[in-house]
Every structure is written in C-alpha cells, then in structure tokens.
Amino acid sequence: MMHRSSILALSLMIGGTIHPVLAQTQRYPTPQELESLITPLQSRIATVQNSRPYRNQRTTAEKQRLATLVKAWSTLDPAVAPFLGEWRAIEETKSIYPSRTRGRVCIVQHELPASIRDNGLSLSFGTIANGQIQTEAFSILVRQGDFLGAAFVQNNHPYLYEYGNRGPLKASVDQQIRDRFNQAGCLTGLPK
Template sequence: MYSTDRRERTQIQQLTSFVKAWSQIDPATAPFLGTWTAWEETKSIYPSSVKGRVCIIDGFIPNENNIGFRFGQGTVSNGRIKTDSYILIHQGNYLGGVFVYNNEPGIYEYAWPKPLKNPAELMRRVPQSDRHRNHILEQFQNAGCTASRPNRR
C-alpha cells in the first residue's frame, strides 16, 4: 500500500466537513465515510437513513462477468463494519478489510479516504452495462443511502 497521502487539500477539507456533519447524526458510522483506495480496489462507504448502517459500493477491475462495481450494506458495531463477506476496521487514515478465503485469514488495506461521489457519477465510465449499473443505483436508493450532507431539521 502506498504510504504517501496523495489527496489535495480541498479533498481533505471536503471529506472532513462531510464526516463532521454526519457525526452529528450517526457518530458510529461517520469515521468510515468516504472513498477508500487500495491497489486494485476502492470502497465507497456512504451514510444510510438507517442509524448504524452504511452502504458500500466496491469498485474493482471489471471482467466479462461484471462491470467492476458491487453494492452492499454493512452494520456498524463496536467500531467495525460487518457485512456478509468481510469486516472493516478503521484507524486514522487506514481501513482494513478482514476476510477468510480458502480457509486462510487475510486483511486487505485501504487508505487516504476521498470525498464521496454520487454513485451515478462514480459508475459513469461503464456505459456498456446500463442494466447492471441501474440495478446498483436502484439498490442504493432503496436502501436509503445518500452521498449528500444530512438535512438540518
């Protein structure tokens, strides 16, 4: 994993402001929010309208069977995100994806979160698979996910 922060100052400020706003609504999920980068993958972690839940769009290298994006949800508990297939742990500017594959434990490292993009913008580079992209966008919307700041009431 690269150890140098390559984010622009405006990206850091934008994400910090977004996380701070969401920490007023759901302090458990707020530290995880953002688009986290690894060597060949990203995890875009979005807030949900359900307290303690996050929405995750995994980005990875596409192949003939997929467009390189997958939607999922996770539940935050005890400072971790638990999904159906992995657990995410967070410390500072690092995120670890803990998993078991072929009966072997592993951890995949992500770092330096950037501001979230609207999912449609995030997946705009995959026009050849509108049906799959639209399905992810529908799942995102149905789960009460957002890329926006919380509404002030």
C-alpha cells in the same frame, strides 16, 4: 468458466494478494483471527503509507469536502462517520456511504480489472458493531489510523486487505447501481 482454484492462483500470480470475493468462507473472522491480522497491519502501515497508491494525494478541496461530511455525520451517526469516504487500494476502491438507517453503511466497491463481475462494480451493506463494520459478505472492516482493513476468511484462513488514501465520496453513484442504492436508503451526503 474458470474454477476457483485457477482464479486464486491467478490472483496470487498477478498481485500476490488474495482478494476477498474469491472462495470466501461463509463466516466472519473470530476476534482472535482479527487480532492476528490487525497487529501485522499496524507495522505494515509504516512501510506502505508513503507508497503509491496509499500516499494521500488528495487536494485541499477534496480533504475539506471529506472533513465536512465526516463532521456533519459525527453528530447524526457518530459510529458511521469515521468510515465514510472513498478508500483506495492497489486495484480497487471501496466507497463507504451513509444510510438513512442509523448504524448502517452502503459500500460501493469498484474493482480492476472490470471484467471480474458487473463491470467491476458492486453494492453491499454493512452494520456498525464494536467500532467495526460487519458486511453482509462476511468481512469485517476496521480502521487503523488513516487505513481501512477488510478482514475476511478464505478457505478457513483469515486474511486482511488494506485500503488507504481516503478521499471524499462521489456526489452520485454509477447508473448501474443507482436504483438499488436509492431504494436501500443510501445517501451521498446529508439527509434532506
């Protein structure tokens, strides 16, 4: 079994990014830490927004599907609507689905390489507070224009991992998590 320090070093060597699931401190970033992460993100967006994988290469049909879902949820649960969609980063996606519970979201994360855990697929939950998502994994998801930042604390130091290229949600989730997804009241579209 690989030690956390080895995993962290490997992460730094491979991507230069510290991933939120490794050696995460069991607390949310403070408001001051969050602000210290958002300011650099705002300037970084100008640099990365036209680079792959952040450039929006979605088709017109995909953009319309996302817009339709967000518009519908804007009347059902306006706090959740701005976060809905599949967000992409360099080696992973974070899909934020609505829930039957107002102010709650279901987060399906797919990571590469798939050997990290559970075939790289995980399901977690978050609640909306102050225009942000607080996840059960002690991270805070914030919107900045067309980007989503995942702020977390690792080894008592705050970090932010950014996602862009938001697209529509898949109509169904992987069989591996489908039962848990459904039992938790997660939805792939509008409530019936």
